[in-house]
Amino acid sequence: MTILTLSKLTKRYAGTTVLSEVSLDIAAGERVALLGHNGAGKSTLMKLVLGLIRADGGRIEVAGHAPGSAVARALTAYLPESAAFHPAITGREQLRYYLRLRGQPVKQADELLEKVGLADAAACRIGTYSKGMRQRVGLAQALIGSPRLMVLDEPTSGLDPVSRREFYALLDELAAKGTAILLSSHALSELEARTDRMVVLARGKQVAQGTLADLRHDAALPLTITITPKAGLEDLIAEVFPGALVLEDRVTFTCAPDEKLAVLERIAAQRDHIEDYDVHAATLDDLYSHISTRAA
Numbered sequence: 001m002t003i004l005t006l007s008k009l010t011k012r013y014a015g016t017t018v019l020s021e022v023s024l025d026i027a028a029g030e031r032v033a034l035l036g037h038n039g040a041g042k043s044t045l046m047k048l049v050l051g052l053i054r055a056d057g058g059r060i061e062v063a064g065h066a067p068g069s070a071v072a073r074a075l076t077a078y079l080p081e082s083a084a085f086h087p088a089i090t091g092r093e094q095l096r097y098y099l100r101l102r103g104q105p106v107k108q109a110d111e112l113l114e115k116v117g118l119a120d121a122a123a124c125r126i127g128t129y130s131k132g133m134r135q136r137v138g139l140a141q142a143l144i145g146s147p148r149l150m151v152l153d154e155p156t157s158g159l160d161p162v163s164r165r166e167f168y169a170l171l172d173e174l175a176a177k178g179t180a181i182l183l184s185s186h187a188l189s190e191l192e193a194r195t196d197r198m199v200v201l202a203r204g205k206q207v208a209q210g211t212l213a214d215l216r217h218d219a220a221l222p223l224t225i226t227i228t229p230k231a232g233l234e235d236l237i238a239e240v241f242p243g244a245l246v247l248e249d250r251v252t253f254t255c256a257p258d259e260k261l262a263v264l265e266r267i268a269a270q271r272d273h274i275e276d277y278d279v280h281a282a283t284l285d286d287l288y289s290h291i292s293t294r295a296a
């Protein structure tokens, strides 16, 4: 079931087009990452989805409802890049306040704080929290009321590596229950395994969309092969693979994705001469810089 539909979405500020005919569907349980340089239009797209600003063209539907309508608001949760709270209020008080606004029982506050790892700090003033802890308060408020759509603007900035992993585990749980997730991030390596699909914006235009496998297939970037030959056989192995470089005790070269099987057969034919080998496909970082350069 489609939770979010964007069709030919266009937004202009003072005559400058900052989003141009962007189309995207997100199904229940799908995790979609929005990628793009600073100023590419990611936050603008999110504000349109939330109904905070109006589009100049195109259509948005949140589970069939207009963005910003009472129903769409009730179905949507949002975590801004830097969540700001009154420093004199405790985490528990803040959550109780949000729960009241959302018409939910205030007794859920402690359970939500526990979920985001803030149980021990529930009675402390937010003014004493670190940036990562404040971000967790923001995440706890976004979890209120089992949202159907979750919109997260650079949610992991300011979180340490362990907190990031915990954060994505929470998103996985939500997605498994059917929440559609749209998040932006500049931390590409963490998105590879944690999102189902990526949408790349460049100066307001959608320049790529698909799974990591789709993006890899379209970009057809070379694979990097690293072979560890048996001691003293480095030069012999390097001669088998044209263009190969010997770096210390390893032999490295690249090959096109459609040559992979033929290269693996040639590696297998050398099995008596090698200890090990690795094949590295393009990372999301590689793909993103390829797509951005192509779009420039």
Ligand SMILES: Nc1ncnc2c1ncn2[C@@H]1O[C@H](COP(=O)(O)OP(=O)(O)OP(=O)(O)O)[C@@H](O)[C@H]1O
Pocket (backbone or CB within 6 Å): 013, 014, 018, 036, 037, 038, 039, 040, 041, 042, 043, 044, 045
């Ligand atoms: N209220 C506004 N008035 C005029 N221009 C705006 C306004 N808000 C955003 N813009 C412009 O729209 C473009 C897209 O901005 P947006 O904040 O959506 O980018 P972004 O991809 O979220 O960037 P970042 O990664 O830096 O957060 C930028 O050129 C920005 O200057």
